[in-house]
Amino acid sequence: MANLKAIRDRIKSVKNTKKITEAMRLVAAAKVRRAQEQVIATRPFADALAQVLYGLQSRLRFEDANLPLLRQRQVRSVGLLVVTGDRGLCGGYNNNVIKRAENRAKELKAEGLDYKFVLVGRKAIQYFQRREQPIDATFSGLEQVPTAAEASAIADELLSLFLSESVDRVELVYTKFVSLISSRPVIQTLLPLDPQGLEPSDDEVFRLTTKGGQFQVERSKVTTEVRSFPRDMLFEQDPVQILDALLPLYLNNQLLRALQESAASELAARMTAMNNASDNASELIGTLTLSYNKARQAAITQELLEVVAGADALG
Numbered sequence: 001m002a003n004l005k006a007i008r009d010r011i012k013s014v015k016n017t018k019k020i021t022e023a024m025r026l027v028a029a030a031k032v033r034r035a036q037e038q039v040i041a042t043r044p045f046a047d048a049l050a051q052v053l054y055g056l057q058s059r060l061r062f063e064d065a066n067l068p069l070l071r072q073r074q075v076r077s078v079g080l081l082v083v084t085g086d087r088g089l090c091g092g093y094n095n096n097v098i099k100r101a102e103n104r105a106k107e108l109k110a111e112g113l114d115y116k117f118v119l120v121g122r123k124a125i126q127y128f129q130r131r132e133q134p135i136d137a138t139f140s141g142l143e144q145v146p147t148a149a150e151a152s153a154i155a156d157e158l159l160s161l162f163l164s165e166s167v168d169r170v171e172l173v174y175t176k177f178v179s180l181i182s183s184r185p186v187i188q189t190l191l192p193l194d195p196q197g198l199e200p201s202d203d204e205v206f207r208l209t210t211k212g213g214q215f216q217v218e219r220s221k222v223t224t225e226v227r228s229f230p231r232d233m234l235f236e237q238d239p240v241q242i243l244d245a246l247l248p249l250y251l252n253n254q255l256l257r258a259l260q261e262s263a264a265s266e267l268a269a270r271m272t273a274m275n276n277a278s279d280n281a282s283e284l285i286g287t288l289t290l291s292y293n294k295a296r297q298a299a300i301t302q303e304l305l306e307v308v309a310g311a312d313a314l315g
Contacts, residue, residue, distance in 0.1 A: 004299065007292040011285055018281035024089070025274035032267045034145045035260055042148070042260075046253050052246060067240065068163055069193050069247045077114040079136070079167035080104060081158060081190065082128075083174040083262045084121030086140055093175060093183070093269035094123040097262075100185035101173040105133070116167065118157060120259075136161060144267070146259035148252065154259075155252045162191045174258045175265040183265035190254065193247060 082101040084094045101117075101124070108115045116134040119125045125138045137157045142150050161167045170191040175183045 004292065004295055007288055007295060011288045011292065014281050014285050014288065018278050018285070021274045021277040021281065025271050025278065028267045028271040028274065031144050032264060032271065035264045035267065038145055038260060042253075042256065046257075049246065049250060049253060053243075053250065067244050067247065069159075069191065069244075069251070072192055073165075073168050075113060075168040077116070077167045078108050079118055079158065079161050079170040079191075080115055081118045081154070081170060081172045081174075082120065082124045083172070083259065084119075084124040085262075085266045086122040086142070088123070089273060090266050090270040091273040093266050094121070097173060097175050097185040098124055098127050100187070104171070104173060104187060116161075118154070118161070120154065136166075142259075144263060146256060146263055148256055151256035151259055152252050155248065155255050158191060158255075159248065159251070172255070172258055174262045177261045177264040177268065183268065188258070190251065193251065 080101055082097065084097055088094065105115050105117075114134075116136045117124075117128055118137045118139075119128060119135060120139045120142065122140045125135075125140060128135060139150070139154055158170050162170055169189065172188045172190050173185060174188070176186045177183055
């Protein structure tokens with residue numbers, strides 16, 4: 001009977017764990033929906049900014065605009081902005097982006113270049129601090145659905161490093177959202193800004209939906225319609241000054257979008273991990289229930305045999 005009680009206790013424990021993992025999966029799904037709503041909400045500003053930048057580009061050659069954020073210089077030091085999460089229980093999300101950043105640091109060192117980290121997320125901070133890597137700044141405790149204020153604070157730190165010439169290039173290492181079961185760590189150059197990269201292009205918006213009781217992601221192409229400014233349009237300020245004011249906003253927007261992609265990737269990875277955990281719990285409950293029934297049947301059989309043996313002895 002002691003064995004039966006142990007199995008019952010184990011089944012109860014696994015059922016409680018399954019309730020927790022299922023709740024975490026639903027919470028992550030709700031936050032993915034919030035992230036998707038934020039992406040849609042920030043699109044009007046991004047579209048308007050793209051329109052203005054495209055109009056300015058048609059009026060002047062960016063290569064001729066001697067602006068600090070566009071200026072290419074010899075690279076001696078690189079700043080690596082690494083975006084991870086504050087928490088675990090999201091599969092290989094944090095480990096994948098950390099390994100990508102670590103490999104990039106090794107590549108830069110092999111090229112004879114210095115590097116320093118700007119870290120977002122407690123997981124990256126703990127990992128690189130334990131290995132005594134050069135860290136310039138850290139950011140943790142961010143909202144699970146990133147805000148423009150948080151992106152602006154990180155962008156200010158990057159601008160300070162770049163404009164003070166502490167680093168000659170800034171690279172972003174983050175996780176690009178592909179689907180609920182797929183994401184990949186990528187590297188993107190943030191500074192100096194590439195004039196060709198300021199042109200508008202087709203973008204994608206993801207939407208979390210349900211079909212047949214299962215979550216799925218629908219991706220749709222979004223095209224920004226841009227038009228050149230009228231040739232007779234007059235500017236109160238020099239177009240170069242306007243461009244100088246807009247480029248930091250463009251950087252903030254790029255960074256916010258990367259943070260949103262990383263957040264969506266983390267939440268999707270957590271959804272998948274918790275879904276797998278729930279499935280494993282269901283499978284384990286089935287196995288334990290079968291073992292319990294077998295042990296119970298064996299106990300009943302043993303009791304019957306003892307009764308029969310006792311009856312035979314009395315007879």
